[in-house]
Amino acid sequence: MLTIGVDTGGTFTDFIYVVNGRTGTYKTLSTPRNPAEAVLKGLAHIAGNAARPLGVVHGSTVATNAILERKGVRTALVTNAHFTDVIEIGRQNRSRLYDLAYRRTPHIVPPDLRFGAPGRVASTGREIEPFDEDAARAVVEAVKQSGAQSVAVCFLFSFLDPAHEKRMGEMLADLGLPVSLSHEILSEFREFERTSTTVVNAYVSPIMTRYLTDLAAGMGDGGLRVMQSNGGSISARTAMRESVRTILSGPAGGAVGALSIGREAGFDKLITFDMGGTSTDVSLMDGDLPLTFESAIAGYPVKVPMIDIHTVGAGGGSIASPDPGGSLAVGPESAGADPGPICYGRGGERVTVTDANLFLGRIVPERFLGGGMRLDVDGARRGVERLAGQLGLSPEELAEGVLAVAGANMERAIRVISVEKGFDPREFTLFAFGGAGGLHCAQLARLLGMTRVLVPANPGILSAQGMLLADVVKDYSQTVMLGEDADAAGLTPLFADLEAQAAAELEAEGVPNERMVHERLLDMRYAGQSFEITVPFVPDMREAFESLHEHRYGHRNAAKPVEVVNVRLRSRGRQDGPAPIRRKPGTPTLPDNAVVGVQRAVFDSASHDAAIIDRDALRPNNRFTGPAIVTEYTSTLVIPPKVTATVDPWSNLILETS
Incomplete structure (x- = not known):
């Protein structure tokens, strides 16, 4: 069995595959007009001529785009x-x-x-x-x-x-x-x-059904599963029927992968930073996946469980341009995959964040995408110079300004999910991934006062990797509207009925009974409130509710009656994803073959000699200080001056920004 995780993004389609315990990666440009084209191209590249069954877990933007674009x-x-x-x-x-x-x-x-x-x-x-x-x-x-x-x-x-x-x-x-x-x-x-x-489900399901049917036909003999917005996967048949559950499937894969890797590395308080070509997704994890039951897509309420992810239009392809007042604006419009940034050489004419990074020497053109994609350095330079002239800036000021504006957009996004919800980002580790996450993570951490950044191996395909790690997940809910007299004994039969339904549906998806886990939850509120918070189902339900209410809002009211509004069941079928590999420790000194060159790069308006480091040559315990540019197949990591990087036993790079 060849197991493959596939994440379709706005610019690239990412693949990670496992065969005989070994892992490989692949990236190809997305095909927005026909997303299945890029997916099938990648599957064919990975499988080659081998006649072997495929097991694919897929995160798709098909339902998302259908609602966003009203198509x-x-x-x-x-x-x-x-x-x-x-x-x-x-x-x-x-x-x-x-x-x-x-x-x-x-x-x-x-x-x-x-x-x-x-x-x-x-x-x-x-x-x-x-x-x-x-x-x-x-x-x-x-x-x-x-x-x-x-x-x-x-x-x-x-x-x-x-x-x-x-x-x-x-x-x-x-x-x-x-x-x-x-x-x-x-x-x-x-x-x-x-x-x-x-209504949203009815609006997008036929589009998703057509897409998954075509994809399954192109795959031939293989099993296809689809990532959900809640961090679990479902069968393609279920995804066709309940497509509304897949609207944020790609970002959800990244969150699942980040939580798994973060836990393994010893960090359970994470702020994830997933910067791709079109947008940036951020999420806060205080020990577990943050779920929300109150979301809206394109202004339409969608009340199915989703990982609480905040998205802004700031990605590698975000376009820089003068705003109506003559100031520099970046995004939310993106060059996407077609035509893409100027440096892609596919007809793009407008400066993007990627072009600015290339102009400042923070991308090594010969090693971009493992050397498999040529970048038009001169084209990017001309574009930056042209836009700088329009704004009355030097090219260096313009390029650094583009990165500063994009960074401010991303900083605001993280403050929305942290400071505005009572969390101090300085107490968390920034978990950076996505194709462009490594280019901006150190700068972003400094803006937020965060002292530690974790960059996993293969960060550009982490969302696809998370899909292979995802369990089969089913969420159920039932409104009950019970008052102060509600007790655990009275609610137990309701949960038993939901668990029987869940067990039957998980079994239909091929999950054996011994791998099923059921989590019982309650939506509770004070009488008179118009919103609920979700708590575990425990004997002392009131204390569970008031404790969380006090943590979240700073107060409790012992004299106020409480209500149980909904019962919820989250059922999962545990899956065996690719196991992390703990490597033998090395020494702090970099191996001789790790530094493959030097490149001039601009940081804080000053030019520096930045070491070009091949990440594949690094070993656990290796330690070095910026300026450096760490290259690998799926991403580029920029380490500014005075930032120190250490390789941990799982090949993660831990950056210390203080």
Whole structure:
């Protein structure tokens, strides 16, 4: 069996593969117009002519791009009569509060594709208006005439009694259209969020189904699994049906890989910094993966479990340009893979972060992508000089300014997930990866006052590596709305039912019973609050809730009643990913073959001789001080002056910035 992790990014598609216990890597430019093309090209390169079964775990941006670019299918919504505009009214929040001329972007389900059906279930789960088969048939005919290509069905309180919703779904399925039922996608209260999540699923699932079907056909005899936003994987068949769970699958792979490697290296308090060609993803891990149940994609609430990741439009391909006031702006527009930065020589004409790094001597052109990709150094220089002239700066000032602006964008992103949530980033280790993460991590750590940076081996393909490490994960939830009298004994049967469902679904995905692990959780709040926090299910539920509430918000209220809003079950099927290799220690002195050259590089407006170091030649305990440029196949690591780097037993580079 040849096991392969594949991460499709905006600029590169990354591969890591394991065969007979040995690991290899591969990168190729992404093909945004047809993402499967780059994936199949990489799989063919890795497998060669060997007739062996493939096991692929894939993180894809297909669902993400479909919603961001509004390129999903024509989607209809069927809900209760008189409630068809719930998705339009929402929570009545204005994204631009003081813009008197603000006009919202039209919803992905326009008014003429919203249909109301008679029948009603009360908030207690009791039927108060029967389902009308004749009226439902008229709705089905209207959906048929509308030209819809997919349908979302969301009835009030269907999470308590889904009978009406199921029957409506059965009738719509006779049209041959994919149908998403809200009680299957999100069995929780809050109809707006449940409707929105179901609509997004219906909007992107046909696109994802087409993509995965083509990919599976191109793979031939092989198993295909898909990464979820929650840090686990699911079968391709499940991903086709519940595509909303894959929207942040690529970044989730990086988070899983970072947590695994960080734990092995002895660091459990991490801030991950994943800088690719198009964007930067950051996340804070205080001992475990941070999950959130309140997310929005392109302004649409998506209430499925996701790793809490904050994304900004600052990547290696982010374009530098004058803003309307004549100042320098960087991003969020990206050159992507086509045409890419100027230095890629593929027709790009606008200066990017990568071009600025190359101009400042922080990239070694002969060793970029292992020497497999030629860079147009002169083209990048001309582009930097041209933009510098427009802004009245010297080329060096312009290039350093590009990196400073990009760095400020990334610093703000990390403050959002740390300082704004009560965490001090100085108490964490910055875990840097992605194709461009190593170019900026030392600068970013200094901006944040962080003294330690961990850069793993093969950082440019860590997201793909995380996919091979990911367990099979299933998340379940059920709204219960219980007051102060709720107790552990009363909730246990609910968890038992969810665990039985989870065990059956994990078994269907090939997970044996002895490798299943179930984690019981509760969403709790003080009476009167409009938000919940998730705590472990323990005998003293109140203390678990109040302890976390006090840690997060600085106070507790012993006199206030508490409520149990939702029960949650997180079930996983443990998988055996590639095991880390602990290497024999060497000495602090670099091996003779480690330094392969010297290159002039600019740091803080001064030119330095930076040692060019081949990372593959480094050994545990090796120690050196910048300025240096560490090159490897998947990434480049810049070590500024006065920053010290040490190789640990697992081949990670630990940078000390103080």
